[in-house]
Amino acid sequence: MKSLFGICLTLLALCSQPSFALNPASETALQQLQQRWAEINYQLPAAQREAAFAKLAGEAEQALAREPDAAELLIWDGIIRSTWAGAKGGLGALGLAKQAKARFEQALALDPQALNGSAYTSLASLYYQVPGWPIGFGDDDKAAELFRQALAINPQGIDPNYFYAGFLVDQDRYAEARSALEKTLAAPDRPGRAIADTGRRNEARKLLDDVDKKLE
Template identity: 65%
Template sequence: MNLLRPALCLLLALSSLPAFALSDGGQEKLHALQQRWAEINYQTPAEAREKAFASLSEQADAAVKAEPKAAELLIWRGIILSTYAGAKGGLGALGLVKEAKASLEQALALDAKALEGSAYTSLGSLYYQVPGWPVGFGDNDKAAAMLKQALAINPKGIDPNYFQADFLYRNGRYDEASTALNKALEAAPRPGREVADAGRRSDIATLQQKIAAEQD
């Protein structure tokens, strides 16, 4: 489960003022979390990712503790915990994804448009990748609603379009998934997020290959 792989940028301009102004120190911590996440997720050997994400999750916890009303930090704590869960795998990951969900829901309550609605993107991806009841909280209807909301806020974003495509692919809607991937590829580069952008484009290429294989 490479979630919410996740995602976002250095601090994008938002359409409205955030509910809580992130301090200069908080912005530095946010950027550091984003950069390190991309390095672990896309450049670190698979066998080393669990330990690396465990360490990064501690940094995210500390950042949120310092600024508990910063939706941006809560979003990234959720993203880090969810990808940590993917690296960990098994039933032991379930507690992590529940923590991720809670962090993302807190972010939504504070500022739903923070980081261009990325909490919706991340929650949507959790809902379709986590097992459903009685094991987990997975729910395709909730996933579809969250991803739709994410795209309403950020229709040209690489991440909301990628996760929409992945969701559609998993539900056998290959033509619609291809359309969403093409939109993702048209997304503008994110300053300071070069590693994440390159990794996401690799994800897109992999998903395009899967779709092509299904349509042969």
């Protein structure tokens, strides 16, 4: 049985209608959410993260209320809720994971290309880390398909390759995971995302060390 303790953060799009460009206020809110998420996830002591993510989720909800059809804000609302679930842990986090899943599905219906296909990556991560039926909605086959779509959109991206590597490790596919982690470490920097990029690369190096031990 899989555990919600592992959630880090993460369906085919039924509608290809693009979302409208974010208005300036929403763009600023999005950048603030991204920055604060990175600070909480990578710089705050673990014991303080659950409360901090709960507060940030409230801020994301306020931003989304101002522009409810913004796929980018839906994605980040979902990311915050899924990482809040990870900080919370246990079956009590399942409700948050379900909320995150709904946000990612809404984003995909509006614009599957938003934020370089981040909704696919985030939703795939949920599908492979959440327990399966009858406890949760976890589904490795669906996760694999969503990762394929994420990587088709953003093949060199730091996040899709890192989370895909985690999925491959979960499947005991260590050689493939190593390749994905190498792509993670070689991914280009993202403007304004220095904390997140540094933290993700540190996670990738640690996972790569674990993978190399499995391959010895």
